[in-house]
Amino acid sequence: MNKVHVIEHIRFALEAKLAEAKQAADSARIDATHEQSAAETQYDSLSIESGYLAQGQSERVNDAHKSISLFEQSFDLQNANKVTVGSLIKAIDLDDETHWFYFGPSEGGLKVTVKKQTVLVITQSAPIGQVMFSKMIGDECEYQVGSQTYSFEILDIF
Incomplete structure (x- = not known):
């Protein structure tokens, strides 16, 4: 197994996860600000729920960015004699x-x-x-x- 290929596949998977999270966040943000999401009565909570969803999706984007950064720091092509992060x-x-x-x-x-x-x-x-x-x-x-x-x-x- 080639470690460089494994690292590249992990990078691609993390980038795909980030792209998916961005798309979901954009969609949730559009839904939250759409005119049909505006509350019609004091009991209508659709706009509040849409806002929470948009916030959660934005947190997914931040988490994906954080994971990519952590992995970039962990990618090490040196062979180790014991299991560590990056092995x-x-x-x-x-x-x-x-x-x-x-x-x-x-x-x-x-x-x-x-x-x-x-x-x-x-x-x-x-x-x-x-x-x-x-x-x-x-x-x-x-x-x-x-x-x-x-x-x-x-x-x-x-």
Whole structure:
């Protein structure tokens, strides 16, 4: 797996998320200021609701900008000997299935596909991120979510 390709796919995914958030914010802002949104009676709350929606969508845009900035700072092409923010991790589970993770500063759960391989962005706030952080090649990482136990062995860190 080429780390540069993974980073580019993550960049594209974050830019797409930003574009979607901007479009939703623009649409919500137009709806909130449209003449049909004006209150007709004291009990008509459509304009208030539209305003809250526009504000929430604007916050999504700000969050997307923040995520892009954090990721730009985390992209590191140097191979590390332990898992840190910016690491691309190749791991294997108990069923001998290979998994790819990118340890990001935010956006945990984001998935990108690179050459038919899914790469999952994980963060230190997630259970898997908590157990993988600072681990080295050959280390085992086990964590539990509810009654389900997950176990991975780190095969490589890029």
